[in-house]
Amino acid sequence: MLKSLVDYLQLGAAYLRININAQLEYRAAFYSQIAAMFINDGAWVVFWLFFFTRFPVLHGWSLKDVMSLWAVTTAGYGIAYGLMGNAHRRLAPAIAQGELDLWLLHPRAVLPHLLLGSSIPSAWGDAAFGYVVYFGFVTPDARHALMFVVLSFVVAVVFVGLGITTGSLSFYLGNASTLSDQWRDISITFATYPPTLFEGKVKLLLFTAIPAGFISYLPVESLRSMSITDLLVAIAGALGVLAFGIVMFYYGLRRYESGNLISMNG
Amino acid sequence: MTTMESAARYFWIARTAARSNLAYAGEVIYRCSFLAIILYIFMRLWTVVYAGAEEDRVGGLTLPQMLWYLVITEAIYLSAPRVASEVDEDVRTGRLAVHLIRPLSYAGGHLSRAMGDRVVRFAINLAVGAVIALVLVGPIPLRWSGIVMFLAVLPAAFLLDFLGMFLIGLCAFWLESTSGLAIIYTRTVMMFGGMFLPLSIYPAALQPILRVLPFASMLSAPGTMFVNPSLTLLKESIVIQGVAVAIFAGMVGIVQSIALRRLFANGG
Numbered sequence: 001m002l003k004s005l006v007d008y009l010q011l012g013a014a015y016l017r018i019n020i021n022a023q024l025e026y027r028a029a030f031y032s033q034i035a036a037m038f039i040n041d042g043a044w045v046v047f048w049l050f051f052f053t054r055f056p057v058l059h060g061w062s063l064k065d066v067m068s069l070w071a072v073t074t075a076g077y078g079i080a081y082g083l084m085g086n087a088h089r090r091l092a093p094a095i096a097q098g099e100l101d102l103w104l105l106h107p108r109a110v111l112p113h114l115l116l117g118s119s120i121p122s123a124w125g126d127a128a129f130g131y132v133v134y135f136g137f138v139t140p141d142a143r144h145a146l147m148f149v150v151l152s153f154v155v156a157v158v159f160v161g162l163g164i165t166t167g168s169l170s171f172y173l174g175n176a177s178t179l180s181d182q183w184r185d186i187s188i189t190f191a192t193y194p195p196t197l198f199e200g201k202v203k204l205l206l207f208t209a210i211p212a213g214f215i216s217y218l219p220v221e222s223l224r225s226m227s228i229t230d231l232l233v234a235i236a237g238a239l240g241v242l243a244f245g246i247v248m249f250y251y252g253l254r255r256y257e258s259g260n261l262i263s264m265n266g
Numbered sequence: 267m268t269t270m271e272s273a274a275r276y277f278w279i280a281r282t283a284a285r286s287n288l289a290y291a292g293e294v295i296y297r298c299s300f301l302a303i304i305l306y307i308f309m310r311l312w313t314v315v316y317a318g319a320e321e322d323r324v325g326g327l328t329l330p331q332m333l334w335y336l337v338i339t340e341a342i343y344l345s346a347p348r349v350a351s352e353v354d355e356d357v358r359t360g361r362l363a364v365h366l367i368r369p370l371s372y373a374g375g376h377l378s379r380a381m382g383d384r385v386v387r388f389a390i391n392l393a394v395g396a397v398i399a400l401v402l403v404g405p406i407p408l409r410w411s412g413i414v415m416f417l418a419v420l421p422a423a424f425l426l427d428f429l430g431m432f433l434i435g436l437c438a439f440w441l442e443s444t445s446g447l448a449i450i451y452t453r454t455v456m457m458f459g460g461m462f463l464p465l466s467i468y469p470a471a472l473q474p475i476l477r478v479l480p481f482a483s484m485l486s487a488p489g490t491m492f493v494n495p496s497l498t499l500l501k502e503s504i505v506i507q508g509v510a511v512a513i514f515a516g517m518v519g520i521v522q523s524i525a526l527r528r529l530f531a532n533g534g
Contacts, residue, residue, distance in 0.1 A: 029443035036446030043453035047462055054467055059314050178292045186303055197310040 011108070012116055016083060019119035030121050037125030041074050044192065045133060059196035064138050066194060068223050071134035072148065073191050073216045076155025078127025080163070085118035087160050089181060091167025096175035101258050111249055115160065127152075143226060150231070151219040157238040158214045162187060164245030171252025183210075191215035211241050276374055280382030287386045297344055297387070298394040305395060308336050308462065309402045325466035330403040331493040332464070337399045338416075338489040339461045341391035342423065347383040349376060349428055350448040353435025362529065373432060373518060380428050388424075412495030416488055419500065422507035423484040427455070429514035430480075436518070439525040460486030477502070480510035 023030045045067065052063040081088045091114075094100060103114040134140065134148050166183045169176035190198075190212035198206060207213035214237040222230040288294075316322070316329045327335060353376065356362040365372050434447045441447070455461075459481035465473055476482050487503040490496075 026442050028441065029446075032441070032443060032446035036449040039450050040453050043457045046457055050463060050468055053469055055315055055318070058311075178296055182296050182299060185300065189300075189303055189307070193307050193311065197307065197314060 008112055011113070012083065015116040016119070019085070023119065023121045033122040034125035034128065037122040038129050041070065041126060041129045041133075045070060045137075058194055061194040061196055065220065065224065067133055067137050068148075069194065069216050069220050070192060071130045071138065072151055072155055072219045072223070073130070073188070074126040075130025075134070075148075075152035076215065076219075077159055077188070078123045078125070078130060079152060079156035080159035081120040081123040082127055083119065083156070084115035084160055084163070085120040085123070087115045087163030087167065088120050088123075089177070090118060091163060092170040092177040092180035093175065095167065095170035095252075095256065096177065098256075098258050100253075100256060110253065111164070111246065115164070144223060147223055147226065147231065151222060151234065154234055154238045155215055155219055158211060158241050161238070161242035161245040162211060162215075164249050165241070168245065168248040168252045171249075171255050186210055187212050187215060191217075207237075211237075214238055214241055275370060276378040279370075279375055279378035280385075283379040283382035284386045287383050294390060297391065301340055301344060301391055301395055302398050304340055305333065305336060305398045305402065309333055325464050327464060327466075327494060328406075330399075330406045333399050333403045334406050335464055335489045335493045336462065337392070337395035338492045339459075339485045341388055341395050342420075342485055342488060343456065343459075343461055344391050345384050345387035346427060346431070346452070347380045347387070349380050349431035350434040350444055350451070352376065353432060354438040354444045357435070357438035357525075366526075366529075373522065376432060377425075377428055380431075381424060384424055384428075406493060408492075409495060412491060412493075415495045415497075415500045416491040419483065419487050419491055419503045419507065422504075422511060423488055426480055426507060426510055426514060427484050429511065429518055430455070432518055433514070433521060436521050436525050439528050455481050455484060458482065459484050460489070464490065478506060480506060480514070483507045483510065 048063060048066045048070070052058075052066070056062070058066075086094070094114075100110070100114070103110050103117070106113055130152060135145065138144075140148060162184055166176075166180040169180050169183075173179065187210045190206055190210055195203070195206070195213070195217040203213075206217070214234070218230065218234040218237055222234050312324075312329055312332050315324060316332075322328055324332065356365060362372070365375065368375070430451055431448070434444055434451050437444050437447055458476055458479055460468070460476070465476050465482060465486050468476060476486075483503050483506045487499065487507075490499060491503070
């Protein structure tokens with residue numbers, strides 16, 4: 001078990017090195033995408049800055065809380081799709097077009113190998129942004145800083161789980177690329193607004209079909225309270241989202257039909 | 267070729283783009299559902315803000331006016347066609363050489379296609395946004411003069427945005443990828459154009475600067491004209507739009523002429 005885990009970590013490290021080297025072949029494009037994502041996320045932070053300058057408190061949430069929300073979400077998103085880029089927009093079309101053959105032929109478990117196969121360059125910009133905002137703007141003490149680092153990886157697990165779940169829709173619905181993108185984008189959109197805005201059935205939805213609660217609400221609550229119980233709940237939620245995705249993928253894989261497509265992983 | 271024949275060609279390009287836009291139902295549904303989510307979230311956000319405010323107006327607008335302002339700015343923003351990426355692709359794939367041998371202006375062809383595309387997208391966004399706003403906050407009092415003023419500034423807002431995106435696309439002659447620049451441009455329009463917040467909410471020191479930048483005349487001016495029209499704002503917007511269109515169009519002309527000198531087309 002431990003040997004297998006170490007083996008997969010080595011595989012992950014090898015893919016990370018290969019993917020980054022491949023992206024650095026187009027060095028200017030790689031750096032410009034990172035910078036652009038930094039500015040993209042920064043625009044939202046500026047929006048909230050203007051907002052809180054005019055309205056200092058929003059249902060008990062301050063600017064620092066919203067910054068933490070953005071920091072943990074972007075850092076988690078960046079780590080998830082920087083490391084496992086195929087969990088982003090690639091999974092649903094790959095399934096629909098019968099492109100899984102390539103991954104089925106390897107003597108590795110299909111899903112982790114497939115997910116590690118590519119990296120989204122701009123995701124590194126998101127990850128950097130999250131860390132810069134949290135450490136530069138929120139200026140945490142050592143305990144908060146440590147908690148943030150742990151939570152950024154917890155949120156990454158949620159994003160990978162969400163990516164697998166939405167991508168696997170193609171097993172059941174045919175080409176579900178648009179629906180998959182839509183589901184993920186809606187989850188991210190809700191995750192970047194304070195949870196105090198939502199109540200009742202909508203809040204229930206945000207902890208079930210749209211897992212925004214696990215992406216940012218529980219992690220930020222853990223940062224606010226610094227409670228181990230809240231952290232454990234956030235971790236449990238993340239593992240739940242991941243487990244749901246894995247089950248959905250492998251159950252769907254039974255329905256997979258080869259596209260007889262000849263392709264290379266270059 | 268007479269001017270009328272030339273205009274007819276550009277009109278047909280716009281018409282074809284408008285019709286083909288309706289064929290992609292998936293994209294339309296995606297855009298509309300995203301619009302619905304944004305409007306719902308901001309309705310909640312502003313409801314909380316207005317509940318805590320001492321007056322019934324924030325930044326000069328009531329809650330329903332604030333949401334309708336967002337309907338207009340979002341409908342404009344989400345209707346933007348992917349001009350920059352299309353021009354980028356033309357340059358990168360060499361398709362630009364094929365466009366240049368056609369009896370059409372390259373920029374003019376793109377402009378017609380973009381406008382045809384955008385008018386349909388905007389109309390759909392506006393219709394869906396209006397239904398959602400009616401359900402969430404109800405109607406707002408509208409004046410004919412306001413609608414006319416809104417319609418007066420809308421075409422120049424679309425034209426300005428097109429020129430900005432076209433310029434970004436032309437940068438493909440020098441850059442490996444223009445997608446980063448395109449993101450920076452759209453976010454600049456979003457933030458400084460007043461998409462989510464009317465300019466009256468921004469810090470007082472920033473407001474005079476933002477008002478004279480072209481971005482506000484793309485989003486904030488049409489939005490404000492729709493919910494709270496004023497003749498002063500109309501005059502101000504027309505002047506800013508006129509100056510900005512002249513500058514942007516001049517830049518497109520200069521950049522395109524320099525860029526085309528770098529074009530090498532091989533037969534095949």
